[in-house]
Amino acid sequence: MAATPPTAAAVRAALAEVADPADVGQLARFFKTGPGEYGEGDVFIGVRVPVTRSIAKRFAALPLDEIDVLLDSAVHEERLAALVILNARFAKASKPRTLDTDGQSAMVELYLAAVRRGRVNNWDLVDVSAENVIGPWLLDRPRDLLFELARADSLWERRVALLSTFAFIKAGDASTTFELCEQLFDDRRDLIQKALGWMLREVGKRVDERLLTGFLDKHAAAMGRTALSYATERLDPALRVHYRGL
Numbered sequence: 001m002a003a004t005p006p007t008a009a010a011v012r013a014a015l016a017e018v019a020d021p022a023d024v025g026q027l028a029r030f031f032k033t034g035p036g037e038y039g040e041g042d043v044f045i046g047v048r049v050p051v052t053r054s055i056a057k058r059f060a061a062l063p064l065d066e067i068d069v070l071l072d073s074a075v076h077e078e079r080l081a082a083l084v085i086l087n088a089r090f091a092k093a094s095k096p097r098t099l100d101t102d103g104q105s106a107m108v109e110l111y112l113a114a115v116r117r118g119r120v121n122n123w124d125l126v127d128v129s130a131e132n133v134i135g136p137w138l139l140d141r142p143r144d145l146l147f148e149l150a151r152a153d154s155l156w157e158r159r160v161a162l163l164s165t166f167a168f169i170k171a172g173d174a175s176t177t178f179e180l181c182e183q184l185f186d187d188r189r190d191l192i193q194k195a196l197g198w199m200l201r202e203v204g205k206r207v208d209e210r211l212l213t214g215f216l217d218k219h220a221a222a223m224g225r226t227a228l229s230y231a232t233e234r235l236d237p238a239l240r241v242h243y244r245g246l
Contacts, residue, residue, distance in 0.1 A: 005062075005063050006061055007066050008062070008066040008067075008069035011078065011081055012070070015052065015081060016045065018051055018055070020046040020047070021046050023047075023048065024045065027076075031076070031124070038155065042076050043074045044075070044076050052084065056085045060085060060089070064089075064106060064107065067089075068114070071120075076125075079119060079120070079125060080125060080128065083120070083125055087132040090104060090137075104137060108133060108134065112134075115149075118154070118156070120156055122156075126156055126159045126163055130166070131166035131167045134167075139168065143176050146161040146165070146180060147180070150162070150180050159191055159195050161184075162177075162180055162181075162192070162199055163199070165177040165180060169199065172206075174203040174208075181200060181215075181219075185223060185224075185227075193226035196223075196230075200212060200216075200230070201231050201233055203215075204234055204235070205234055212235075213235070216228075228246075
């Protein structure tokens, strides 16, 4: 007899069982859920990230429609669990021995729909998922989607565009990161500035520091202070002073 597929309700119950109300206030403050803040109105039940990940691992076979149910949850930890499960499903569908292009496509569509309806709506949710779903999918495909996302009104769609390029950087390709950074230089939202500088720093760390310094030679004077600070963190102190002085 076949095992009964897991459900979103079962994931929700597992998270509720380990939730600690004492952590709710700290998590709410950390993820800026107050009025006018970027995470305004988000709901936490008090489950730390390592615990959420361990629960998500237990539900690796969660069907896509049930993942989508979790992504529509008001509870932050439930959306995070859904994305961790989706990452694992996408990685499995990408392995040579289990390659499933149709399955990958369905997961990308589900993820993008969730992003566009505002369900991947805090920096941790973007950062845990974009490079693991959109990035690998576009590695050998046209990347127009990222430039579309970078033009969106939503802060989170723009951050998804930048963070997706982490997969390209890890594969030794900095080109799309540079193009998106140029498109987003004037976006002075703090979470975009940090993502922009972070991805540039990773180009210097993982691809070639000379590519980073060449980019900075051309653009440092036009960059925001936060982005420039992040981008130059790993450079020689004298170079850091030079670029930050621009």
